[in-house]
Amino acid sequence: MAAADVIVLGGGIVGISTALQLARRGKAVVLVDRGEPGRETSYGNAGLIQREGVVPYGFPQQFGQILRNAMNNRIDSHFHWRALPSVSSFLAKYWWHSNLSRHQLIARAYAPLIEHSISTHNELIEEAGAQALIAKDGWTELFRTPAKRDGELREAERLAQEYGVAFEALSPNDLAAKEPHLSRDFAGALRWEDPWSVKDPLALSQAYVRLFEKLGGKVLKGDARSLSKTTSGWRIVAGEGTVEAKDVVVALGPWSDVVTKPLGYNFLVGVKRGYHMHYAPKGNAVLNGWLLDAERGYLLAPMNQGIRLTTGAEFARRDAPKTPVQLARAEAVARSILPLGERLDKEPWMGARPCTPDMMPVIGRAPRHEGLWFAFGHAHHGLTLGPVTGQVIAEAILGEKTLIDISAYRPERFNA
Template sequence: MPSSAIVLGAGMVGVSVALHLRRRGYDVTLVDRRGPGEGASFGNGGLIQREAVFPHPFPRTVGEMARIAGNRSVDAVYHPLAMPFFAAPLLRYWWHSEPARYARAMQAHAALIETCLDEHLALARGTPAEALLRPIGWMRLYSDPRMLDAALAQAEQARRQHGVNFVALDGRGLAEAEPHFMAQRAGAIHWTDPLSVSDPHALTLAYAGMFTAEGGRFAIGDATSLRRAGAGWAVRTAEGEVEAREVVIALGIAAAEVTRRFGYAPPIFGKRGYHLHYTLRGNAVLHRPILDTESAFLLAPMRAGIRLTTGAEFARPDAPPTPVQLERAEPIARTLMPLAEKVEDAPWLGVRPCMPDMLPVIGRLPGQAGAWCAFGHAHQGLTLGPTTGRMLAEMMTGEAPFVAAEPYRADRF
């Protein structure tokens, strides 16, 4: 067969892989059971997080673990009956968060993060997608001056080691930057590098539109129907069976459903998250996304309204929505900003695909010629989609990837 690929999964990662392959001359079919960007890429804080060089470690202090174990927080909740399902991956997550191992993971994570702005802008510049990328950064707010000082020390480390830029604000500076914020805080860190996306779903759709405009094909299909077809691969779609020489599995949390059938069982686990939009009263404005450390949730100005996002919920994949975090967060949010009506009747729910070593899987599917992996980006799928797309396309075409791929190989576990 000529250079051809099926890309399974049309979130930000899958769309980016498909677009980069198409631009290298591949005949590409992008397959998903829903439209592009309707999974985890639909709902998030909408940030291209250039500052996020430090991945989220497993809590290691007794106080923090006791707080989460109480199951009453906004940033982390769990379904008790689901915890046996999470025991093995969370134990691995805790093991990889040991300081020396975490330092290695951080270096590999930062190598990807450092590329994110350039890779997004390389796709978006000069297209309608560029208008969705707002160069306004985001702010993290602190009540405790000691916590602010510790955060500023880490921010300085990120600036020295990884070129991250930020501005420190005291309480007065915060009030001037966000005059409609109604609570007093000791100060804030304004991360100035990140791009704030006004509509994450629209951004994924914009990149998908580039892909189809350049000759790529999108089809509704069933990724679990993937099978070997001679020297290549085949999958069932609404338009009939599609065959290609290579396949890319970019299915997020659902990736393991496919890879297990071909001998690879990644230790992937999901963190569920919710969001809901609100209008603001009167002429109030939120100028940029804010994460209030004391309250442990993000408020972000979006096309649809002010998006209130939650932290992590640990539940079995088939568990019905339980948006208790939003129920806890909304009354607090109303003391911070003059929120008015809810925009939607029901909150959105999505699942972040996480790996226990805090690094995505990018590279060959072990033991399967012509099969590739691109999943496990946790909270950074929106941020790292174009980076992953370029890396994997370079690997598939025999080029040296612009980010060394060894730390992300699938067989590292």
């Protein structure tokens, strides 16, 4: 049997960051995952640290938009008919929380996390020597119609005034200068200036893991379902034996229920699945930056592995077989705006984003178990919020004043 101060369950970016933040503060930490860290949902994201993302992605409120989504032929959303009964409660509450007034209140509670996303990542990037993986050029939304362009620019103005984010409006000629191989199908663009981009999200996760191990942390394979309570803390079967610790952090993303449910906690967490594929550029084509085709709902990113195309949200059972229809739809459109060559992956990658109906993560102490902590439900912003989540959880475990007030993310909002 091995002893530690803290066990962290989950080797995604949130779990890795939490383990690292604890190790940086002198704690003996064991990070437990069923596989290799960084290989699940954290592997396939768009690679953005979204400092501008103060407003979480809401459920459409306009009847026309809902009706268009119900046609189930879009790139930005897709659903499995058979899954709808099992996700209907989540979707109903997600829609309710996305009402304009409630959504604005949620954004104000969510913004402090986002505000520290760049600074907390930067500390770890510097210590891990991972600067070569980072681009600091922001990212760009492309608009096909003047109406969409003007509406989004008005919203950007509001966010700039209320939350201090920076942006730049781009004319078609400005866009052509930045992306000369992009088609001229767009009426303009909006470049968010503050965000950073990650050229290889897996490599960044691995750099953080190496730093964690350098600080004395241990990474072990294990099944989170083997977690059990002891008289003085928690025990898990991992590696070649068992590990005991006073505290345990559940950072299992969409699989957190394998621990929380047996302990009597019922979190309403839905799953938005997403897909990606890498492509070679065709001929001498170059993609210089991260581009979102806003009216179609897919993103193109110049990753180290090739040009990554990512899709929107698929509402399905977490473990259902892949159905990459959105990827096929997105690829057809993407090829019309940028010269893409052959696919570089053997098959489409799929990941599952853990989403709460109020669009905020679950961060904090479990209400009915001593030494049990939760850090999951980050939806589209797991990469963005990994280090800041890890920092506030580490500070809370150590009994320190947290970087920000985390009461808005408390588990009690689901479990009294």
